[in-house]
Amino acid sequence: MYTAIIVDDEEPAREELNTLIREESKDIEIIGKASNGLSALRLIAEKKPHMVFLDIQMPGLDGLEIAREIMAMEEPPVIIFVTAYDEHAIKAFELAATDYILKPAHPKRFKKTLERVISLLSGKSDRVKTMEKLFDIYPVGRDKLTRIIARKKGKENRLLLDIKDIIYFRSQGRDCFLSIDGEEMEVKYTLKDLEEKLSEDQFVRCHKSFLVNINRIGEIVPWFSGACILKMNDKKKTEIPVSRNYAREFKDKIGWT
The missing domain is CATH 2.40.50.1020 (LytTr DNA-binding domain)
Structure with missing residues:
Protein backbone atom coordinates (compact mmCIF):
# COMPACT_ATOMS: atom_id res chain seq x y z
CA MET A 1 0.00 0.00 0.00
CA TYR A 2 1.32 3.45 -0.97
CA THR A 3 0.57 6.58 1.05
CA ALA A 4 -0.29 10.06 -0.18
CA ILE A 5 -0.88 13.61 1.06
CA ILE A 6 -3.05 16.19 -0.71
CA VAL A 7 -2.05 19.88 -0.64
CA ASP A 8 -4.53 22.48 -1.89
CA ASP A 9 -5.81 25.71 -0.36
CA GLU A 10 -9.40 24.97 -1.46
CA GLU A 11 -11.32 22.31 0.45
CA PRO A 12 -13.57 21.28 -2.51
CA ALA A 13 -10.43 20.62 -4.57
CA ARG A 14 -8.93 18.51 -1.78
CA GLU A 15 -12.10 16.47 -1.51
CA GLU A 16 -12.33 16.01 -5.28
CA LEU A 17 -8.79 14.62 -5.39
CA ASN A 18 -9.49 12.43 -2.39
CA THR A 19 -12.54 10.94 -4.13
CA LEU A 20 -10.69 10.37 -7.41
CA ILE A 21 -7.80 8.61 -5.71
CA ARG A 22 -10.13 6.29 -3.83
CA GLU A 23 -12.09 5.50 -6.99
CA GLU A 24 -9.12 4.96 -9.32
CA SER A 25 -6.62 3.10 -7.12
CA LYS A 26 -6.89 0.56 -4.34
CA ASP A 27 -3.13 0.78 -3.78
CA ILE A 28 -3.03 4.35 -2.44
CA GLU A 29 -4.07 5.49 1.03
CA ILE A 30 -4.63 9.17 1.82
CA ILE A 31 -2.90 9.83 5.16
CA GLY A 32 -3.22 13.60 5.34
CA LYS A 33 -4.37 16.86 3.77
CA ALA A 34 -2.96 20.38 4.02
CA SER A 35 -4.25 23.79 2.96
CA ASN A 36 -0.95 25.72 2.89
CA GLY A 37 2.78 25.29 2.41
CA LEU A 38 3.98 25.27 6.02
CA SER A 39 1.38 22.80 7.26
CA ALA A 40 2.16 20.63 4.20
CA LEU A 41 5.88 20.56 4.99
CA ARG A 42 5.22 19.66 8.63
CA LEU A 43 2.81 16.92 7.60
CA ILE A 44 5.17 15.47 4.99
CA ALA A 45 8.09 15.45 7.44
CA GLU A 46 5.93 13.71 10.04
CA LYS A 47 4.07 11.19 7.87
CA LYS A 48 6.73 10.55 5.19
CA PRO A 49 4.26 9.72 2.37
CA HIS A 50 5.22 8.01 -0.86
CA MET A 51 3.60 10.77 -2.93
CA VAL A 52 2.22 14.30 -2.65
CA PHE A 53 -0.51 15.84 -4.80
CA LEU A 54 0.50 19.50 -4.82
CA ASP A 55 -1.55 22.42 -6.06
CA ILE A 56 0.54 25.09 -7.77
CA GLN A 57 -1.67 28.15 -7.46
CA MET A 58 -1.84 28.84 -3.74
CA PRO A 59 -1.57 32.15 -1.85
CA GLY A 60 1.70 33.02 -0.15
CA LEU A 61 3.94 30.17 -1.28
CA ASP A 62 3.17 28.53 -4.60
CA GLY A 63 3.55 24.84 -5.34
CA LEU A 64 6.96 25.12 -6.98
CA GLU A 65 8.38 26.90 -3.95
CA ILE A 66 6.98 24.20 -1.69
CA ALA A 67 8.38 21.53 -4.03
CA ARG A 68 11.88 22.98 -3.63
CA GLU A 69 11.60 22.50 0.15
CA ILE A 70 10.22 18.98 -0.24
CA MET A 71 13.08 17.93 -2.52
CA ALA A 72 15.59 19.05 0.11
CA MET A 73 14.24 16.40 2.49
CA GLU A 74 16.28 13.28 3.10
CA GLU A 75 13.68 11.00 1.49
CA PRO A 76 11.49 13.17 -0.74
CA PRO A 77 8.18 11.78 -1.99
CA VAL A 78 7.04 11.73 -5.60
CA ILE A 79 5.38 15.05 -6.39
CA ILE A 80 2.36 15.24 -8.67
CA PHE A 81 1.51 18.84 -9.55
CA VAL A 82 -2.15 19.79 -9.75
CA THR A 83 -2.54 22.79 -12.01
CA ALA A 84 -4.81 25.00 -14.04
CA TYR A 85 -1.72 26.72 -15.46
CA ASP A 86 -1.27 27.94 -18.99
CA GLU A 87 0.27 26.02 -21.88
CA HIS A 88 3.77 27.36 -21.20
CA ALA A 89 3.85 25.91 -17.71
CA ILE A 90 2.46 22.57 -18.83
CA LYS A 91 5.17 22.38 -21.51
CA ALA A 92 7.77 22.90 -18.77
CA PHE A 93 6.37 19.99 -16.78
CA GLU A 94 6.45 17.78 -19.86
CA LEU A 95 10.04 18.71 -20.71
CA ALA A 96 11.11 17.87 -17.17
CA ALA A 97 9.20 14.56 -17.30
CA THR A 98 7.25 15.67 -14.24
CA ASP A 99 3.74 14.37 -13.79
CA TYR A 100 0.87 16.78 -13.47
CA ILE A 101 -2.92 16.77 -13.32
CA LEU A 102 -4.99 19.45 -15.01
CA LYS A 103 -7.93 20.97 -13.16
CA PRO A 104 -10.62 19.78 -13.41
CA ALA A 105 -9.13 16.28 -13.22
CA HIS A 106 -10.30 13.77 -15.85
CA PRO A 107 -10.68 10.21 -14.43
CA LYS A 108 -8.97 8.49 -17.38
CA ARG A 109 -5.94 10.80 -17.35
CA PHE A 110 -5.87 10.64 -13.54
CA LYS A 111 -5.74 6.84 -13.54
CA LYS A 112 -2.79 6.85 -15.96
CA THR A 113 -0.99 9.35 -13.74
CA LEU A 114 -1.43 7.13 -10.68
CA GLU A 115 -0.11 4.11 -12.56
CA ARG A 116 2.92 6.06 -13.75
CA VAL A 117 3.65 7.44 -10.28
CA ILE A 118 3.56 4.00 -8.69
CA SER A 119 6.05 2.77 -11.29
CA LEU A 120 8.39 5.67 -10.43
CA LEU A 121 8.48 5.13 -6.70
CA SER A 122 11.66 3.05 -6.76
CA GLY A 123 13.73 5.77 -8.50
CA LYS A 124 14.53 8.41 -5.87
CA SER A 125 17.67 9.79 -7.56
CA ASP A 126 15.85 10.17 -10.88
CA ARG A 127 13.06 12.09 -9.14
CA VAL A 128 15.52 14.55 -7.64
CA LYS A 129 17.12 15.16 -11.05
CA THR A 130 13.70 15.59 -12.61
CA MET A 131 12.75 18.32 -10.12
CA GLU A 132 16.07 20.11 -10.56
CA LYS A 133 15.45 20.12 -14.32
CA LEU A 134 11.98 21.58 -13.78
CA PHE A 135 13.37 24.39 -11.61
CA ASP A 136 15.82 25.24 -14.41
CA ILE A 137 13.15 25.21 -17.13
CA TYR A 138 10.42 26.98 -15.21
CA PRO A 139 11.76 29.26 -12.44
CA VAL A 140 10.22 28.69 -9.03
CA GLY A 141 7.25 30.97 -8.61
CA ARG A 142 6.27 33.72 -11.04
CA ASP A 143 5.10 36.42 -8.64
CA LYS A 144 7.34 38.49 -6.39
CA LEU A 145 7.98 36.93 -3.00
CA THR A 146 6.27 38.50 -0.01
CA ARG A 147 7.11 35.65 2.37
CA ILE A 148 9.84 33.03 2.45
CA ILE A 149 10.47 29.70 4.16
CA ALA A 150 13.66 29.50 6.23
CA ARG A 151 15.23 26.99 8.62
CA LYS A 152 17.37 27.69 11.66
CA LYS A 153 20.78 26.04 11.64
CA GLY A 154 20.59 22.51 13.05
CA LYS A 155 16.76 22.59 13.23
CA GLU A 156 14.18 20.74 11.13
CA ASN A 157 11.25 23.09 11.71
CA ARG A 158 10.59 25.69 9.02
CA LEU A 159 9.62 29.30 9.65
CA LEU A 160 7.50 31.47 7.36
Missing part, protein backbone atom coordinates in the same frame (compact mmCIF):
# COMPACT_ATOMS: atom_id res chain seq x y z
CA LEU A 161 8.97 34.98 7.36
CA ASP A 162 7.85 38.31 5.90
CA ILE A 163 10.28 39.54 3.26
CA LYS A 164 10.15 43.09 4.61
CA ASP A 165 11.73 41.89 7.88
CA ILE A 166 14.80 40.36 6.19
CA ILE A 167 18.01 42.40 6.66
CA TYR A 168 20.05 40.67 3.96
CA PHE A 169 20.67 37.44 2.07
CA ARG A 170 24.17 35.93 1.99
CA SER A 171 25.63 33.14 -0.10
CA GLN A 172 28.42 30.85 1.05
CA GLY A 173 29.48 28.26 -1.48
CA ARG A 174 26.31 26.45 -2.56
CA ASP A 175 24.39 27.52 0.56
CA CYS A 176 22.29 30.64 1.04
CA PHE A 177 21.23 32.32 4.27
CA LEU A 178 19.00 35.19 5.33
CA SER A 179 19.43 37.41 8.36
CA ILE A 180 16.56 38.46 10.61
CA ASP A 181 16.69 39.81 14.17
CA GLY A 182 20.44 39.24 14.25
CA GLU A 183 20.17 35.54 13.37
CA GLU A 184 21.03 33.77 10.13
CA MET A 185 18.78 31.03 8.73
CA GLU A 186 19.09 28.77 5.71
CA VAL A 187 16.94 29.20 2.60
CA LYS A 188 16.63 26.96 -0.47
CA TYR A 189 17.36 29.61 -3.06
CA THR A 190 20.39 31.03 -4.82
CA LEU A 191 21.05 34.78 -4.84
CA LYS A 192 20.23 34.73 -8.54
CA ASP A 193 16.82 33.17 -7.78
CA LEU A 194 16.20 35.82 -5.12
CA GLU A 195 17.16 38.70 -7.41
CA GLU A 196 14.43 37.56 -9.79
CA LYS A 197 11.87 36.90 -7.04
CA LEU A 198 12.32 39.99 -4.85
CA SER A 199 11.07 43.50 -5.53
CA GLU A 200 13.77 45.71 -7.10
CA ASP A 201 12.45 48.58 -4.97
CA GLN A 202 13.22 46.65 -1.79
CA PHE A 203 16.36 44.55 -2.39
CA VAL A 204 19.57 45.28 -4.25
CA ARG A 205 22.70 43.25 -5.03
CA CYS A 206 25.74 44.97 -3.57
CA HIS A 207 28.31 42.15 -3.71
CA LYS A 208 28.63 38.72 -5.29
CA SER A 209 27.75 37.25 -1.88
CA PHE A 210 25.16 39.75 -0.61
CA LEU A 211 21.66 40.97 -1.42
CA VAL A 212 20.48 43.68 0.99
CA ASN A 213 17.18 45.21 2.05
CA ILE A 214 17.40 48.87 1.01
CA ASN A 215 14.98 49.86 3.77
CA ARG A 216 17.26 48.36 6.43
CA ILE A 217 20.42 50.26 5.48
CA GLY A 218 21.38 52.57 8.31
CA GLU A 219 24.55 54.21 7.06
CA ILE A 220 26.75 54.19 3.95
CA VAL A 221 30.46 54.70 4.53
CA PRO A 222 32.63 55.51 1.45
CA TRP A 223 35.65 53.24 1.15
CA PHE A 224 38.10 53.26 -1.77
CA SER A 225 37.96 52.98 -5.58
CA GLY A 226 34.19 53.52 -5.58
CA ALA A 227 33.47 50.80 -3.06
CA CYS A 228 31.75 51.43 0.29
CA ILE A 229 30.53 49.75 3.48
CA LEU A 230 26.87 49.43 4.51
CA LYS A 231 25.99 49.57 8.20
CA MET A 232 22.68 47.77 8.55
CA ASN A 233 19.88 48.59 10.98
CA ASP A 234 19.93 45.32 12.91
CA LYS A 235 20.90 44.24 16.42
CA LYS A 236 24.50 43.55 15.40
CA LYS A 237 24.87 46.70 13.26
CA THR A 238 26.17 44.33 10.56
CA GLU A 239 28.66 45.77 8.09
CA ILE A 240 28.29 44.63 4.47
CA PRO A 241 30.65 45.54 1.62
CA VAL A 242 29.56 47.12 -1.64
CA SER A 243 32.12 45.87 -4.15
CA ARG A 244 33.38 47.92 -7.10
CA ASN A 245 31.67 45.53 -9.53
CA TYR A 246 28.25 46.30 -8.03
CA ALA A 247 28.84 49.88 -6.86
CA ARG A 248 27.35 51.64 -9.90
CA GLU A 249 24.18 49.52 -9.95
CA PHE A 250 23.81 49.89 -6.19
CA LYS A 251 24.15 53.67 -6.28
CA ASP A 252 21.65 53.92 -9.14
CA LYS A 253 19.12 51.81 -7.22
CA ILE A 254 19.29 53.92 -4.06
CA GLY A 255 19.47 57.26 -5.90
CA TRP A 256 23.03 58.11 -4.84
CA THR A 257 24.20 61.02 -6.99
Whole structure:
Protein backbone atom coordinates (compact mmCIF):
# COMPACT_ATOMS: atom_id res chain seq x y z
CA MET A 1 0.00 0.00 0.00
CA TYR A 2 1.32 3.45 -0.97
CA THR A 3 0.57 6.58 1.05
CA ALA A 4 -0.29 10.06 -0.18
CA ILE A 5 -0.88 13.61 1.06
CA ILE A 6 -3.05 16.19 -0.71
CA VAL A 7 -2.05 19.88 -0.64
CA ASP A 8 -4.53 22.48 -1.89
CA ASP A 9 -5.81 25.71 -0.36
CA GLU A 10 -9.40 24.97 -1.46
CA GLU A 11 -11.32 22.31 0.45
CA PRO A 12 -13.57 21.28 -2.51
CA ALA A 13 -10.43 20.62 -4.57
CA ARG A 14 -8.93 18.51 -1.78
CA GLU A 15 -12.10 16.47 -1.51
CA GLU A 16 -12.33 16.01 -5.28
CA LEU A 17 -8.79 14.62 -5.39
CA ASN A 18 -9.49 12.43 -2.39
CA THR A 19 -12.54 10.94 -4.13
CA LEU A 20 -10.69 10.37 -7.41
CA ILE A 21 -7.80 8.61 -5.71
CA ARG A 22 -10.13 6.29 -3.83
CA GLU A 23 -12.09 5.50 -6.99
CA GLU A 24 -9.12 4.96 -9.32
CA SER A 25 -6.62 3.10 -7.12
CA LYS A 26 -6.89 0.56 -4.34
CA ASP A 27 -3.13 0.78 -3.78
CA ILE A 28 -3.03 4.35 -2.44
CA GLU A 29 -4.07 5.49 1.03
CA ILE A 30 -4.63 9.17 1.82
CA ILE A 31 -2.90 9.83 5.16
CA GLY A 32 -3.22 13.60 5.34
CA LYS A 33 -4.37 16.86 3.77
CA ALA A 34 -2.96 20.38 4.02
CA SER A 35 -4.25 23.79 2.96
CA ASN A 36 -0.95 25.72 2.89
CA GLY A 37 2.78 25.29 2.41
CA LEU A 38 3.98 25.27 6.02
CA SER A 39 1.38 22.80 7.26
CA ALA A 40 2.16 20.63 4.20
CA LEU A 41 5.88 20.56 4.99
CA ARG A 42 5.22 19.66 8.63
CA LEU A 43 2.81 16.92 7.60
CA ILE A 44 5.17 15.47 4.99
CA ALA A 45 8.09 15.45 7.44
CA GLU A 46 5.93 13.71 10.04
CA LYS A 47 4.07 11.19 7.87
CA LYS A 48 6.73 10.55 5.19
CA PRO A 49 4.26 9.72 2.37
CA HIS A 50 5.22 8.01 -0.86
CA MET A 51 3.60 10.77 -2.93
CA VAL A 52 2.22 14.30 -2.65
CA PHE A 53 -0.51 15.84 -4.80
CA LEU A 54 0.50 19.50 -4.82
CA ASP A 55 -1.55 22.42 -6.06
CA ILE A 56 0.54 25.09 -7.77
CA GLN A 57 -1.67 28.15 -7.46
CA MET A 58 -1.84 28.84 -3.74
CA PRO A 59 -1.57 32.15 -1.85
CA GLY A 60 1.70 33.02 -0.15
CA LEU A 61 3.94 30.17 -1.28
CA ASP A 62 3.17 28.53 -4.60
CA GLY A 63 3.55 24.84 -5.34
CA LEU A 64 6.96 25.12 -6.98
CA GLU A 65 8.38 26.90 -3.95
CA ILE A 66 6.98 24.20 -1.69
CA ALA A 67 8.38 21.53 -4.03
CA ARG A 68 11.88 22.98 -3.63
CA GLU A 69 11.60 22.50 0.15
CA ILE A 70 10.22 18.98 -0.24
CA MET A 71 13.08 17.93 -2.52
CA ALA A 72 15.59 19.05 0.11
CA MET A 73 14.24 16.40 2.49
CA GLU A 74 16.28 13.28 3.10
CA GLU A 75 13.68 11.00 1.49
CA PRO A 76 11.49 13.17 -0.74
CA PRO A 77 8.18 11.78 -1.99
CA VAL A 78 7.04 11.73 -5.60
CA ILE A 79 5.38 15.05 -6.39
CA ILE A 80 2.36 15.24 -8.67
CA PHE A 81 1.51 18.84 -9.55
CA VAL A 82 -2.15 19.79 -9.75
CA THR A 83 -2.54 22.79 -12.01
CA ALA A 84 -4.81 25.00 -14.04
CA TYR A 85 -1.72 26.72 -15.46
CA ASP A 86 -1.27 27.94 -18.99
CA GLU A 87 0.27 26.02 -21.88
CA HIS A 88 3.77 27.36 -21.20
CA ALA A 89 3.85 25.91 -17.71
CA ILE A 90 2.46 22.57 -18.83
CA LYS A 91 5.17 22.38 -21.51
CA ALA A 92 7.77 22.90 -18.77
CA PHE A 93 6.37 19.99 -16.78
CA GLU A 94 6.45 17.78 -19.86
CA LEU A 95 10.04 18.71 -20.71
CA ALA A 96 11.11 17.87 -17.17
CA ALA A 97 9.20 14.56 -17.30
CA THR A 98 7.25 15.67 -14.24
CA ASP A 99 3.74 14.37 -13.79
CA TYR A 100 0.87 16.78 -13.47
CA ILE A 101 -2.92 16.77 -13.32
CA LEU A 102 -4.99 19.45 -15.01
CA LYS A 103 -7.93 20.97 -13.16
CA PRO A 104 -10.62 19.78 -13.41
CA ALA A 105 -9.13 16.28 -13.22
CA HIS A 106 -10.30 13.77 -15.85
CA PRO A 107 -10.68 10.21 -14.43
CA LYS A 108 -8.97 8.49 -17.38
CA ARG A 109 -5.94 10.80 -17.35
CA PHE A 110 -5.87 10.64 -13.54
CA LYS A 111 -5.74 6.84 -13.54
CA LYS A 112 -2.79 6.85 -15.96
CA THR A 113 -0.99 9.35 -13.74
CA LEU A 114 -1.43 7.13 -10.68
CA GLU A 115 -0.11 4.11 -12.56
CA ARG A 116 2.92 6.06 -13.75
CA VAL A 117 3.65 7.44 -10.28
CA ILE A 118 3.56 4.00 -8.69
CA SER A 119 6.05 2.77 -11.29
CA LEU A 120 8.39 5.67 -10.43
CA LEU A 121 8.48 5.13 -6.70
CA SER A 122 11.66 3.05 -6.76
CA GLY A 123 13.73 5.77 -8.50
CA LYS A 124 14.53 8.41 -5.87
CA SER A 125 17.67 9.79 -7.56
CA ASP A 126 15.85 10.17 -10.88
CA ARG A 127 13.06 12.09 -9.14
CA VAL A 128 15.52 14.55 -7.64
CA LYS A 129 17.12 15.16 -11.05
CA THR A 130 13.70 15.59 -12.61
CA MET A 131 12.75 18.32 -10.12
CA GLU A 132 16.07 20.11 -10.56
CA LYS A 133 15.45 20.12 -14.32
CA LEU A 134 11.98 21.58 -13.78
CA PHE A 135 13.37 24.39 -11.61
CA ASP A 136 15.82 25.24 -14.41
CA ILE A 137 13.15 25.21 -17.13
CA TYR A 138 10.42 26.98 -15.21
CA PRO A 139 11.76 29.26 -12.44
CA VAL A 140 10.22 28.69 -9.03
CA GLY A 141 7.25 30.97 -8.61
CA ARG A 142 6.27 33.72 -11.04
CA ASP A 143 5.10 36.42 -8.64
CA LYS A 144 7.34 38.49 -6.39
CA LEU A 145 7.98 36.93 -3.00
CA THR A 146 6.27 38.50 -0.01
CA ARG A 147 7.11 35.65 2.37
CA ILE A 148 9.84 33.03 2.45
CA ILE A 149 10.47 29.70 4.16
CA ALA A 150 13.66 29.50 6.23
CA ARG A 151 15.23 26.99 8.62
CA LYS A 152 17.37 27.69 11.66
CA LYS A 153 20.78 26.04 11.64
CA GLY A 154 20.59 22.51 13.05
CA LYS A 155 16.76 22.59 13.23
CA GLU A 156 14.18 20.74 11.13
CA ASN A 157 11.25 23.09 11.71
CA ARG A 158 10.59 25.69 9.02
CA LEU A 159 9.62 29.30 9.65
CA LEU A 160 7.50 31.47 7.36
CA LEU A 161 8.97 34.98 7.36
CA ASP A 162 7.85 38.31 5.90
CA ILE A 163 10.28 39.54 3.26
CA LYS A 164 10.15 43.09 4.61
CA ASP A 165 11.73 41.89 7.88
CA ILE A 166 14.80 40.36 6.19
CA ILE A 167 18.01 42.40 6.66
CA TYR A 168 20.05 40.67 3.96
CA PHE A 169 20.67 37.44 2.07
CA ARG A 170 24.17 35.93 1.99
CA SER A 171 25.63 33.14 -0.10
CA GLN A 172 28.42 30.85 1.05
CA GLY A 173 29.48 28.26 -1.48
CA ARG A 174 26.31 26.45 -2.56
CA ASP A 175 24.39 27.52 0.56
CA CYS A 176 22.29 30.64 1.04
CA PHE A 177 21.23 32.32 4.27
CA LEU A 178 19.00 35.19 5.33
CA SER A 179 19.43 37.41 8.36
CA ILE A 180 16.56 38.46 10.61
CA ASP A 181 16.69 39.81 14.17
CA GLY A 182 20.44 39.24 14.25
CA GLU A 183 20.17 35.54 13.37
CA GLU A 184 21.03 33.77 10.13
CA MET A 185 18.78 31.03 8.73
CA GLU A 186 19.09 28.77 5.71
CA VAL A 187 16.94 29.20 2.60
CA LYS A 188 16.63 26.96 -0.47
CA TYR A 189 17.36 29.61 -3.06
CA THR A 190 20.39 31.03 -4.82
CA LEU A 191 21.05 34.78 -4.84
CA LYS A 192 20.23 34.73 -8.54
CA ASP A 193 16.82 33.17 -7.78
CA LEU A 194 16.20 35.82 -5.12
CA GLU A 195 17.16 38.70 -7.41
CA GLU A 196 14.43 37.56 -9.79
CA LYS A 197 11.87 36.90 -7.04
CA LEU A 198 12.32 39.99 -4.85
CA SER A 199 11.07 43.50 -5.53
CA GLU A 200 13.77 45.71 -7.10
CA ASP A 201 12.45 48.58 -4.97
CA GLN A 202 13.22 46.65 -1.79
CA PHE A 203 16.36 44.55 -2.39
CA VAL A 204 19.57 45.28 -4.25
CA ARG A 205 22.70 43.25 -5.03
CA CYS A 206 25.74 44.97 -3.57
CA HIS A 207 28.31 42.15 -3.71
CA LYS A 208 28.63 38.72 -5.29
CA SER A 209 27.75 37.25 -1.88
CA PHE A 210 25.16 39.75 -0.61
CA LEU A 211 21.66 40.97 -1.42
CA VAL A 212 20.48 43.68 0.99
CA ASN A 213 17.18 45.21 2.05
CA ILE A 214 17.40 48.87 1.01
CA ASN A 215 14.98 49.86 3.77
CA ARG A 216 17.26 48.36 6.43
CA ILE A 217 20.42 50.26 5.48
CA GLY A 218 21.38 52.57 8.31
CA GLU A 219 24.55 54.21 7.06
CA ILE A 220 26.75 54.19 3.95
CA VAL A 221 30.46 54.70 4.53
CA PRO A 222 32.63 55.51 1.45
CA TRP A 223 35.65 53.24 1.15
CA PHE A 224 38.10 53.26 -1.77
CA SER A 225 37.96 52.98 -5.58
CA GLY A 226 34.19 53.52 -5.58
CA ALA A 227 33.47 50.80 -3.06
CA CYS A 228 31.75 51.43 0.29
CA ILE A 229 30.53 49.75 3.48
CA LEU A 230 26.87 49.43 4.51
CA LYS A 231 25.99 49.57 8.20
CA MET A 232 22.68 47.77 8.55
CA ASN A 233 19.88 48.59 10.98
CA ASP A 234 19.93 45.32 12.91
CA LYS A 235 20.90 44.24 16.42
CA LYS A 236 24.50 43.55 15.40
CA LYS A 237 24.87 46.70 13.26
CA THR A 238 26.17 44.33 10.56
CA GLU A 239 28.66 45.77 8.09
CA ILE A 240 28.29 44.63 4.47
CA PRO A 241 30.65 45.54 1.62
CA VAL A 242 29.56 47.12 -1.64
CA SER A 243 32.12 45.87 -4.15
CA ARG A 244 33.38 47.92 -7.10
CA ASN A 245 31.67 45.53 -9.53
CA TYR A 246 28.25 46.30 -8.03
CA ALA A 247 28.84 49.88 -6.86
CA ARG A 248 27.35 51.64 -9.90
CA GLU A 249 24.18 49.52 -9.95
CA PHE A 250 23.81 49.89 -6.19
CA LYS A 251 24.15 53.67 -6.28
CA ASP A 252 21.65 53.92 -9.14
CA LYS A 253 19.12 51.81 -7.22
CA ILE A 254 19.29 53.92 -4.06
CA GLY A 255 19.47 57.26 -5.90
CA TRP A 256 23.03 58.11 -4.84
CA THR A 257 24.20 61.02 -6.99
